[in-house]
Amino acid sequence: MAFGGLKRLALRSKKILPDGVFMKCEGCGAMIVMKETEERGGVCKECNHHFRINARRRIELTLDPESFQEFFSDLRSSDPLKFSGKKPYADRLKDSQARSGLPEAAVTGIGRIDGRELAFGVTDFFFMGGSMGSVVGEKLTRLAELALERRLALVLVCGSGGGARMDEGMYSLMQMAKTSAAIARMRDAGLPYIVVLTNSSYGGTMASWASLGDVILAEPRAMLGFTGPRVIKETLKVELPPGFQEAEFMLRHGLIDMIVPRSKLRETLGRLLGYLAPAPAAK
Numbered sequence: 001m002a003f004g005g006l007k008r009l010a011l012r013s014k015k016i017l018p019d020g021v022f023m024k025c026e027g028c029g030a031m032i033v034m035k036e037t038e039e040r041g042g043v044c045k046e047c048n049h050h051f052r053i054n055a056r057r058r059i060e061l062t063l064d065p066e067s068f069q070e071f072f073s074d075l076r077s078s079d080p081l082k083f084s085g086k087k088p089y090a091d092r093l094k095d096s097q098a099r100s101g102l103p104e105a106a107v108t109g110i111g112r113i114d115g116r117e118l119a120f121g122v123t124d125f126f127f128m129g130g131s132m133g134s135v136v137g138e139k140l141t142r143l144a145e146l147a148l149e150r151r152l153a154l155v156l157v158c159g160s161g162g163g164a165r166m167d168e169g170m171y172s173l174m175q176m177a178k179t180s181a182a183i184a185r186m187r188d189a190g191l192p193y194i195v196v197l198t199n200s201s202y203g204g205t206m207a208s209w210a211s212l213g214d215v216i217l218a219e220p221r222a223m224l225g226f227t228g229p230r231v232i233k234e235t236l237k238v239e240l241p242p243g244f245q246e247a248e249f250m251l252r253h254g255l256i257d258m259i260v261p262r263s264k265l266r267e268t269l270g271r272l273l274g275y276l277a278p279a280p281a282a283k
């Protein structure tokens, strides 16, 4: 946990040296000091590459210290289809729980930014690619309902490169409608909803809650889209423009509102919440 997912990612890509002190940056190829990079929130000091970080680290970096109170942490996925791909779904769940230290791919609760209370949720790429099964969909929906009940703004951070979780088939796809309906109820109630897209955000999550923000932020060079560039290229037999589906490309084409470096995320969210959720900060 101490490494916020950085070490695990580096190990997987074999870019960490045996002593565990240095790792190779996947952005610029420079050898960088792991501990220092971790302290910088998982951002390379040479090239500003934003490594993936896990949900707990995201909460630490974004919310006021010790302000996060987790909700719905008791929900666990079942295996309604008794699905088995290369590996049975039940086993994949157990492996992901052991690797990530999380019961599921979403962490949801109430926290504060600059003293202002908000509903806050994160999907964690390190748990089955952050994919949305029934539990992720249910947690995000309940969080939106909690925001409605308490008249709070909702901020969701998407690290769902896995999109909808195919191991749950239609149950997974149903979460797209369920989460979107919950967001629509927030809109009807005039409560702000901000999304932060991180590398990578794809598939069924991008086709539902992750693209419905009143304000949509993204981290620099995050890959965002519905279907990935390789599949699009092979299916359509076309050359894709440079930077296709990178956050900067999406901003130029009007699909997102702002690119915010991780070091400025907390401050930016604080400012946006100040504009959009003008309730007085708690004392």
Ligand SMILES: [Zn+2]
Binding pocket: 025, 026, 027, 028, 029, 030, 044, 045, 046, 047, 048, 049
């Ligand atoms: Zn770098």
